[in-house]
Amino acid sequence: MDYALTTERLALCPVTADDHRALLAHWTLPDVRRFLFDGALLSAAEVSETIEESTRDFADGGYGIWIIREHAGADLAGADLARSDLADPDLAGTAGLRPLDGIGLEIFYSLAPGAWGRGYATEAARAVVGHALGTLGLTEVLAEIDEGNTASVAVVKRLGMVPFAVVPGRLGPMTRYRTPPRTR
Numbered sequence: 137m138d139y140a141l142t143t144e145r146l147a148l149c150p151v152t153a154d155d156h157r158a159l160l161a162h163w164t165l166p167d168v169r170r171f172l173f174d175g176a177l178l179s180a181a182e183v184s185e186t187i188e189e190s191t192r193d194f195a196d197g198g199y200g201i202w203i204i205r206e207h208a209g210a211d212l213a214g215a216d217l218a219r220s221d222l223a224d225p226d227l228a229g230t231a232g233l234r235p236l237d238g239i240g241l242e243i244f245y246s247l248a249p250g251a252w253g254r255g256y257a258t259e260a261a262r263a264v265v266g267h268a269l270g271t272l273g274l275t276e277v278l279a280e281i282d283e284g285n286t287a288s289v290a291v292v293k294r295l296g297m298v299p300f301a302v303v304p305g306r307l308g309p310m311t312r313y314r315t316p317p318r319t320r
Contacts, residue, residue: 139194141202141263146256148202148231148263150194151187155203158227159183162248168229171285172246174306190232198272199241201232204260231260233268233277236312241268242278245291257291265295265315279313280305 141148151159160183162168169175178186190200205226229247236242243264245257268274279297281288282305289311297313304310 137198139198139200139202139267141267142207143259143263145207146228146260146263147205147207148260149205151190151201151203151230153184153187156180156183156187158203159187159230162227162230162246165249167249168246171282171288171307172244174282193234199233199268201230202260202264203230204228204245204247204256228256229260231257231264233264236278236280240276240278240314241274242280243268243292244279245288252287257287258294261291261295269315276315276317280310281313282307283309283311 139150160178160180163173163178163183166175169177186201193200206228227248228251229245231243231245233241233243243261245261245264247257265277268277277297279288279292280303281292284307292313295315297315299311299313301312302309303312
């Protein structure tokens with residue numbers, strides 16, 4: 137099955153081994169790994185393992201990690217996007233679903249600093265949540281966000297997610313969010 141997702145401006149494709157170099161460069165940027173990996177620097181082997189795990193998750197469950205790229209024809213006139221700020225000029229970021237402590241699947245995302253402030257995180261996250269609630273038939277999607285990650289809090293609030301718990305994290309308290317109950 138093809139798990140590619142598209143939005144008005146973005147194309148989201150499941151990561152493959154061909155994306156290793158771009159992912160390694162992206163996920164090792166200090167501003168990207170700050171909240172996504174609690175500041176830890178991933179090794180090339182860890183990125184390979186993550187890609188392999190995502191490939192298995194897509195095959196087994198229809199979810200994993202998508203690489204985010206702008207549509208080839210996206211109108212960037214007047215855009216504030218500095219291509220030199222991107223680890224890979226074609227890579228805007230990543231988004232995905234992963235298990236969260238056995239209670240469900242959580243959405244996560246990362247954007248290259250040069251893609252910040254353009255609404256890409258919300259646009260990509262909305263597509264992934266739509267996939268989870270639609271194609272996968274989940275009743276809810278979760279998110280777990282570090283207390284200091286105000287940008288991600290804004291994204292999940294734009295998605296209509298609501299807080300339901302606070303748990304300890306490596307960088308301090310983390311708030312868990314969920315999509316609101318769906319009405320039939």
